[in-house]
Amino acid sequence: MKYILSLLLALCCSSLLVAQPRNEQTTILWGRPYEESRRSTLADVIGHDASGIYTLSFKAGMFYGLNSRFTLEHYDINMDQARTVEIDLEHNNAKRSLERIVHYNNRLFMFTSQADQKSKVNSLYIQPINKTSLLPEGEPRQVARIDYSGHSKNNSGSFGFEASRDSTKFLIFYNLPHDSREQERFGFHVLDWEMNPLWEQQIELPYKEDLFEVERYKVDDQGNIYLLGRIFNQKRKLRRRGEPNYKYQILAYRNEGTLLTEYPVEMPGRFLTDMQLAILPNQNLVCAGFYSNEGTTSIKGSYYLTLDSKSKQVTRQSVKEFGADFLTETLSDSKARKTKSRIEKGKNIELYQFDLDNLILREDGGAILVGEQYFVRRVTYTNGRTTTTRTLYYYNNIIVVNIDPRGDIAWAHQIRKSQRTVDDGGFYSSYTMAVVADKLYFIFNDHPRNLAPKKNKFYSMNTASKEALVVLVEVDSQGQQTKTPLFMSADAEVIIRPKVCEQIAHNQLVVFGQRKRNHRFAKITFTAADRPLEEVSTK
Template structure:
């Protein structure tokens, strides 16, 4: 599920010379779980942790840095699959799917969490019922045991009072050139009351189109942003008169008679990478993402954005090239020379760039955050001729771009980092926060990068190793950057900590946050960071 509208938390307000106060709480029993989710209201913290069929809810306190209570539930039905745990309209829900084999129906249920009590409300409620199977991701549950997960996706409106649940029915025809996708669209109000629902047949075959993003507005209209090929070849590299072999269309649905309003969007010769679609106001939607001048989907030459009215009219469309001086920061001299040669042919790109987040501020300005991410396969051979393959995951530089409400480029910044591991994301990537007119990007860094300059290549932080919790502070107005090192994981007031993940950081007040970490001996502990003003 993509990130929601930006929340300007008034916390984490500090500069490079600010004093940082760190407090460590009393340890409490660890919960080993495949999935962990964290929510807070002021000093109250709610955690939801899933371990097989168990759902464990904990209440913690960020002022006392203490464990308060725990509730364990083992009454979820056999065969259930977790879909989402979310906050929606100031309430908290666990969504899970369950396949009814006898009736051949896919079902989406939810149970509400009572935040104040730290408990689950007793009754499960059926939200969506689908005749037939829903497409998802096939995962292994063990020896010859498989399950389909991630069947239902959720999108939220700007003011958090509309929820879109969407899914794709498993196709009856296996030939993509003859099969038309059927997308289930269910819109609900802030109390999960039904607004409308339809199973919408797409206007083109599966081969002809590729859905990029979904959204819902405050009036309950649902949107699909899709690429549509201009011919039957589906060749992304093909050009016609120097134009890309596909175009973008916005599909709008209001739940009235399965009607789809289609708006074509012209991108000329640009090859579009991943994009996000958001509601800006009661009148406009905005779409933004990366484009390439070459047909490689994970590289970017620049940023594009366009506005559309709720009626589907294209209002404004703009492109912003990534400057060579940005591409050449924090890379080797050899790589710089290679970029300079490519730039002569208009082929210098930001490689392996993924669009991670898109935020809209209260004035309609846009902040795009891209992260350089790729996976490498490594195969080696034994003397007996057998082979083994393992994978490394790389989370590197950030590209942060600010576009103001008038569509003008305010600034574009490259924030260097190098993170590598062998077990997925782990402690890598970053956490974004915003406060007092600045953006903060927190991540674990190698201590050798404390004094990194633009002409130096960053040292690598390795997942699971000791690291420094580090922040880039970026001014929303000017794009000026300060770098701050907060604490080392090997010595937090004399305590070495483990499983430090930036995704677990929770804001408490305008200058503080807490994070749950593992301290060994089967114990977790809360760390609170109070940042000087």
Template sequence: MKIINLTLLFFLGNLSLFAQDEIPVPSEVKIVRSEPYPVVDAYLKEYYPLGNGEVLAIKLNRKGGLIVQKFSGENLNETLKGESLLKIEKGTAIEGTFKMGDSFYFMFSKLTGTQEVTLYSKEINTSTLMFENDEKELLTMTEPENQVPFGAIVLSKQTFPRFSFDFSSDRSKMVVSYRKKPKVKDDSNNNDVIGMYAFDSEMNKVWGNEYQMPYTESLMDNLDFTLDSNGNGYFLIRKYKEEVTRKNRESADNQSLAILIANPEGSLNEVEFNLGEYIIDDVFMKENKDGNIICAGYYRKPKSYGMDGTFVSILDSKGNLRAPRFYEFSLDFIKKYKRISEKQKGRMEKADENGRLAMTNLEMRNIQVLEDGGVVLGGEIYYVTSTTDPKTGRTTYTYHFDDVILVKINGDGELGWMEKFPKRSVTESFRLLVSEKFTYVLFRDPLRNATMTEDGEVNREIRGDYVTAHRVDNKTGERKYLPLFDSRKIDGIAVYQYALNRVTALSDNSFAIELYIKKKSDMMFKVEFEE
């Protein structure tokens, strides 16, 4: 299927245009910008939609100063700014800022004893943009594991985040969880103890308890956790009949999956299932509009070198689990947008005949649930390479974010479409926006890839990177390439510090992004897809 239209081909044919000028904004896209406003020097910046077209920016500097900005109106001008000071004590760790319902909470924890950590919240008033009332104590855990998650924000030495946060799809409920320090280091004799406490949107505790996992660490893997709108928690685990060895590692007979449903009394109800001959390596759970839990991920055959396809199963509110349905990646789909020699094609065809052809390094990133009951599964080719300097012995790691893989499953369980989006990046992943009509894949991409054919050929003379959106029709799977803006210049204005984590979804078909424009000023840009 072609990925660009003839109008775009006209622009791609004019190489001098790309070297000097910006690509005209597609007719399906509208971009507006705010007035410049003073930049805020902060090492933590987070952005949230307020649900009425407004954006709330929450920024934290290293002295504990919290700066909150509100952007409103058609052009998202800065309309309000508030500053508060968080008292930083030894043993304080920033846990994050979270939106619950229409409220915003700043979470932090403190060491309150030798083996004791207490979690607190402070509400941010969206009218004054200041802290509302005093800090509220949520819970205290003893004997914490003290493991630092990736991307942890630490304000001082000997501090670290200690809690994990999960939210229901409607953001009305939150579960705070933690893992207690294992009593023994031997995985064969240790059962994890997980603390879980549910809160409503006003930070009132709904229930809380500590749960001992029913199997030792050597006989289970925690794969995912989610929460429904009633506050119920769900663990997804992989179970092993015998401890994993080289001999049985690839044996589907040695493993199964189970969903553990946490009840407020501290017990876990187990719903077990398996995928027959297949093995699961990557899986997500998410609540749909009917209150059912969607369990979806990638599967592989025991002797496969990667992912062979995707599967979907649904746990209803009564605890009944539907049989998994499988959607395999075809040979043509795996080859798509790759430059492959005839010799390589022959090897792939032979591997396909032997059941060993798969997509290597594919990881699930996102599940988007549609109103009609369908789902869009978003994944990405992700891997890490390293190089070591022989003189210094210093090792450098490179993180690769490559092709994006989308799978649309219709509400009746039938396959809607599968699409691959060619991508090569060592800086960032991608973002999804999903409306009822279209799915938008956002990422920064070299302009030459706009001309890429399905056999991987591109016009290599075209220079420059653009933030692009690949639009897919949810019903037909028809694709369209939408170049949005140069990551260095928008509408003639030089911009800096572009990063995907600055993208804030305003609605199903619009987003905002804050960029630096020099002279100690920032500017907010709004991109809207007209449907």
């Protein structure tokens, strides 16, 4: 059901080498284009093995998403469609909801749920999928259940999933139905590397629901659970209106969920606006993100800190304020002069509406932060007889912050990007990225004039134009950027959807594009291949 809700918005709103400008750092292998319904799109790149990739596609129903369908697909190493099977969600004369299909330790598993209105139980099932036939094997096995007696089906709970860094533990988490005046409750089920149960626990948060919001769940290699959340001074709906009213808190559930340890994360004099969390093999906690001055919700700089899991003390901490060069590096000359003048006069200059997307841990102990400016505007206008409302989606500059192995922030830079669309949910917007050795590669739809922009002019991407261009921005270990054309959308016969593209190996990225009925995959191989980094992502 989660797939349907997220994909309906996008859809309702919205082995050949192609002749193209070539990039010396990459090779691109295009699969053959194939035709699909205009109501179809890619939902997920599930995983890969030596035979190719496994994907999930979605076709929206005609009326408000009714009778929407999912299809499991396999593409060979040449990115050509090898097999496709529509997923049958009927079981014992009842229809289940697809929760997730995962590729875990080289096996495919399907999670489905079914809420029984008579028994008031929402059950989660797991079923292995045969990689050759793409069909489920055996009977569904129940792995979790939510009793929602006394509540409506709308309050029957929801399921989420997370794997540990070493892929030996798999977490199923779900919120339990409760009244608004009660403490929020959750259930945890931890499975082993073969998806067999290890332990389960239901917990009650030490806060009321309207005063605490869980942002992220993590499971470490030992099967311990971590919740990153925000404690609010007032109700959650009042957050980010005027003064900030929340602080970050980490809740660690160890000893099979019976032992709770709370880790407050604060930096005196600074308000932490966004945070990513990673768990090191020794169970120490890495927190990184953006901060602002106290009393504001914009971002003024970035921070990085490590918490000792036993003492709760900060063992490493670094802060970097975004200076004049950073704030002006993507501005036109005239705007840069005005901004620097304001800074020299002591004016407070901060950035707004940036989301923290990725925390990338390096094997040398360092890390990289990646964020993107994203916001939505709704515009209503009338001609005297009718009123029309348009929704505008903005996906703009990317922020990259590098932290060295000592925990010091070495540099921060912006990648200039402008993407503005109307009533489409940002279907072709945002970026995809690959981490290859000590370099980062960002790929997104752009305007060809931005390859050599004029001093005071930068163009928003235009996917409707025949000149629509996909670009590659390389960021090296020193923060130096190189922007080059990757291919023309017209040559590829599709427009890429960066949000669903996926890095499948340490030097390979799968790209998916569609235009009208045309769908197509490509595999991009980066020549600067080396050992991979680990990525902790929210996309």
